[in-house]
Amino acid sequence: xxxxxxxxxxxxxxxxxxxxxxxxxxxxxxxxxxxxxxxxxxxxxxxxxxxxxxxxxxxxxxxxxxxxxxxxxxxxxxxxxxxxxxxxxxxxxxxxxxxxxxxxxxxxxxxxxxxxxxxxxxxxxxxxxxxxxxxxxxxxxxxxxxxxxxxxxxxxxxxxxxxxxxxxxxxxxxxxxxxxxxxxxxxxxxxxxxxxxxxxxxxxxxxxxxxxxxxxxxxxxxxxxxxxxxxxxxxxxxxxxxxxxxxxxxxxxxxxxxxxxxxxxxxxxxxxxxxxxxxxxxxxxxxxxxx
Amino acid sequence: xxxxxxxxxxxxxxxxxxxxxxxxxxxxxxxxxxxxxxxxxxxxxxxxxxxxxxxxxxxxxxxxxxxxxxxxxxxxxxxxxxxxxxxxxxxxxxxxxxxxxxxxxxxxxxxxxxxxxxxxxxxxxxxxxxxxxxxxxxxxxxxxxxxxxxxxxxxxxxxxxxxxxxxxxxxxxxxxxxxxxxxxxxxxxxxxxxxxxxxxxxxxxxxxxxxxxxxxxxxxxxxxxxxxxxxxxxxxxxxxxxxxxxxxxxxxxxxxxxxxxxxxxxxxxxxxxxx
Numbered sequence: 001x002x003x004x005x006x007x008x009x010x011x012x013x014x015x016x017x018x019x020x021x022x023x024x025x026x027x028x029x030x031x032x033x034x035x036x037x038x039x040x041x042x043x044x045x046x047x048x049x050x051x052x053x054x055x056x057x058x059x060x061x062x063x064x065x066x067x068x069x070x071x072x073x074x075x076x077x078x079x080x081x082x083x084x085x086x087x088x089x090x091x092x093x094x095x096x097x098x099x100x101x102x103x104x105x106x107x108x109x110x111x112x113x114x115x116x117x118x119x120x121x122x123x124x125x126x127x128x129x130x131x132x133x134x135x136x137x138x139x140x141x142x143x144x145x146x147x148x149x150x151x152x153x154x155x156x157x158x159x160x161x162x163x164x165x166x167x168x169x170x171x172x173x174x175x176x177x178x179x180x181x182x183x184x185x186x187x188x189x190x191x192x193x194x195x196x197x198x199x200x201x202x203x204x205x206x207x208x209x210x211x212x213x214x215x216x217x218x219x220x221x222x223x224x225x226x227x228x229x230x231x232x233x234x235x236x237x238x239x240x241x242x243x244x245x246x247x248x249x250x251x252x253x254x255x256x257x258x259x260x261x262x263x264x265x266x267x268x269x270x271x272x273x274x275x276x277x278x279x280x281x282x283x284x285x286x287x288x289x290x291x
Numbered sequence: 292x293x294x295x296x297x298x299x300x301x302x303x304x305x306x307x308x309x310x311x312x313x314x315x316x317x318x319x320x321x322x323x324x325x326x327x328x329x330x331x332x333x334x335x336x337x338x339x340x341x342x343x344x345x346x347x348x349x350x351x352x353x354x355x356x357x358x359x360x361x362x363x364x365x366x367x368x369x370x371x372x373x374x375x376x377x378x379x380x381x382x383x384x385x386x387x388x389x390x391x392x393x394x395x396x397x398x399x400x401x402x403x404x405x406x407x408x409x410x411x412x413x414x415x416x417x418x419x420x421x422x423x424x425x426x427x428x429x430x431x432x433x434x435x436x437x438x439x440x441x442x443x444x445x446x447x448x449x450x451x452x453x454x455x456x457x458x459x460x461x462x463x464x465x466x467x468x469x470x471x472x473x474x475x476x477x478x479x480x481x482x483x484x485x486x487x488x489x490x491x492x493x494x495x496x497x498x499x500x501x502x503x504x505x506x507x508x509x510x511x512x513x514x515x516x517x518x519x520x521x522x523x524x525x526x527x528x529x530x531x532x533x534x535x536x537x538x539x540x541x542x543x544x545x546x547x548x549x550x551x552x553x554x555x556x557x558x559x560x561x562x563x564x565x566x
Binding site for chain 1: 484494496497552554557
């Protein structure tokens with residue numbers, strides 16, 4: 001199928017882009033790598049009168065190690081994150097999630113900002129952003145503001161950004177100390193949307209006690225979810241006395257609207273989700289213990 | 292193509308085939324029963340024999356040699372023992388079409404013929420055996436195929452590459468039918484699997500390396516050839532299903548439905564646990 005007709009705009013600066021978004025409002029959609037938007041337009045799941053292509057704006061690209069965090073321009077492609085030693089060292093969870101995104105060709109085109117702004121609950125970056133507490137830098141002709149990841153994802157494919165706002169960059173805090181990270185997800189085939197998954201970070205003190213734990217859940221609700229109860233249940237405890245499967249079960253306990261689709265029921269998803277949390281925990285803790 | 296080139300001693304690049312175009316081909320009931328290889332070989336054999344006889348007769352006449360000494364190779368006719376004495380197939384064709392007066396007595400103008408093959412032996416069966424091993428994750432229900440071996444007997448292989456390609460294609464289709472492909476409809480009969488996002492086909496990352504074992508027992512038919520189209524797709528489903536059934540047998544699982552999607556495998560395991 002072909003998309004419904006639209007007018008194509010290609011601004012060359014952020015200022016020009018937000019000017020267009022301010023002027024066109026709801027009728028416009030930002031086009032970044034197009035790996036989700038274009039198929040949705042082609043299948044007529046979405047239609048917009050205007051597309052604002054931000055692919056040629058140099059200010060939107062780049063990965064920089066800054067004080068305590070990694071700054072990534074919203075237009076940076078997945079493949080650039082995959083190849084960045086700064087991203088791998090500063091936010092291991094992000095680097096490890098990247099290789100699970102679609103296929104090689106998709107990673108060459110899709111962007112960090114595109115994934116976050118599209119807010120697909122089955123995507124990897126939203127769950128990572130939520131788990132590590134990333135902050136989104138958004139701009140409009142009215143000014144700039146920062147939105148915490150916890151306040152960013154509103155619902156399925158919906159964020160708290162206004163129609164005239166553009167996501168320009170994301171800051172991912174770096175963890176320090178004895179840390180371990182793991183992303184585990186289950187998809188029918190390599191590159192398919194995950195049935196369920198977990199992005200997990202853990203920090204230990206010198207006595208192998210958990211000082212910090214963050215769990216982002218993939219594909220287990222209308223938005224990426226944070227497994228708060230499971231996180232709290234482990235902080236302060238010695239690693240040796242924590243049961244991985246119990247964390248998995250706890251992580252699923254509070255979930256309200258787990259989706260069901262052709263790949264399985266909500267119960268099946270929770271079963272898989274619990275296993276992904278447990279496996280991510282086992283792997284992250286092993287890494288942290290050896291750090 | 293390869294059979295026609297071999298039968299006439301012409302370069303494979305000089306052979307063009309038309310297959311399955313009902314506007315120009317004769318009546319046929321389609322490809323079925325792994326008979327295409329045998330039937331095609333028979334038809335090519337008969338047509339080529341007629342043409343070859345004419346080509347040799349014209350060449351012998353032009354080269355003033357005995358028909359028994361004419362050799363056909365590389366789209367040329369030459370005289371055995373005298374490599375310099377030869378004539379190209381193009382020149383032979385030019386004579387056949389444009390200089391009928393130069394043809395030897397009794398040889399008709401033109402270089403065309405058509406032939407049909409009727410099999411004289413009742414059945415030409417292809418045989419194949421599939422063997423696979425798998426691992427099942429009993430938590431997620433994922434089936435991972437670890438090793439896959441197909442041994443087939445299609446008689447002498449005309450082209451081993453094509454034989455292996457046919458087997459791989461059929462095998463992967465069989466794997467797809469067991470583990471992935473599923474047409475789903477809602478209660479009102481609307482199709483739910485309308486794109487390849489929902490209708491899953493196995494891709495190269497889901498399929499293990501297929502190992503081949505070739506057994507070549509000639510059939511009584513032309514060239515000893517048998518078909519190879521069916522040995523792949525027919526053998527794969529029972530092999531994969533039986534591998535999964537074997538893996539799950541300690542849990543008391545009986546497989547009754549396909550496809551064996553991860554959710555379905557989990558449902559079967561849970562069902563067995565309740566019994």
